[in-house]
Amino acid sequence: MYLARIYVTLKTAVNDPQGHTVLGGLKNLGYSQVTGVRVGKYLEVRVDAPAKATAEALVKEMCQKLFANPVIEEFRFQVEELAASPRN
Amino acid sequence: MYLARIYVTLKTAVNDPQGHTVLGGLKNLGYSQVTGVRVGKYLEVRVDAPAKATAEALVKEMCQKLFANPVIEEFRFQVEELAASPRN
Numbered sequence: 001m002y003l004a005r006i007y008v009t010l011k012t013a014v015n016d017p018q019g020h021t022v023l024g025g026l027k028n029l030g031y032s033q034v035t036g037v038r039v040g041k042y043l044e045v046r047v048d049a050p051a052k053a054t055a056e057a058l059v060k061e062m063c064q065k066l067f068a069n070p071v072i073e074e075f076r077f078q079v080e081e082l083a084a085s086p087r088n
Numbered sequence: 089m090y091l092a093r094i095y096v097t098l099k100t101a102v103n104d105p106q107g108h109t110v111l112g113g114l115k116n117l118g119y120s121q122v123t124g125v126r127v128g129k130y131l132e133v134r135v136d137a138p139a140k141a142t143a144e145a146l147v148k149e150m151c152q153k154l155f156a157n158p159v160i161e162e163f164r165f166q167v168e169e170l171a172a173s174p175r176n
Contacts, residue, residue: 001123007130008130009130009132019131022131022154025154026133026150026154029150029153029154031146031150033135033136033137033146034133034134034135034136034150035089035134035135035136036132036133036134037131037132037133037134038131038132039129039130039131040129040130040131040132041127041128041129041130042095042096042097042127042128042129042130043107043110043125043126043127043128044097044124044125044126044128045114045122045124045125046122046123046124046125047121047122047123048121048122048123049121058119058121062114062117062119062122065117066110066113066114066117
């Protein structure tokens, strides 16, 4: 059993209105030290695969097909092996 | 200038309907190897602080006040120093 931690972020050139809103909220709370905010997605996916390389290939395919929009987003992930008795 | 990478996730005991929906989507796409999905938030925050410890304290406070709902969510973050000429 493997756990993949997946990070999906907007490409640098893409405008991030959600990040701008969060930045505004922080400024209103008095955090004038904050100069920029980008908001992304984080997913934890448990995969039943015979080897780490298989799990990584599967996760990459899932990211390309379902998690990230390749036109405006990019993704990265880490896969780690889990000990027995998985949660969830 | 420091960059904080913040991960906000639902606590393990909290039900994650969004994760269940993603799991259903993956199953429909044929990914029967996937056994669980949890969805969280990922934020990148740029902070102008004199020292790393100051930046870390600020980010922790922001997480507690704005980014995470302590009743159902938990957060973790990493702070790294950025070289000159920050983007965004």
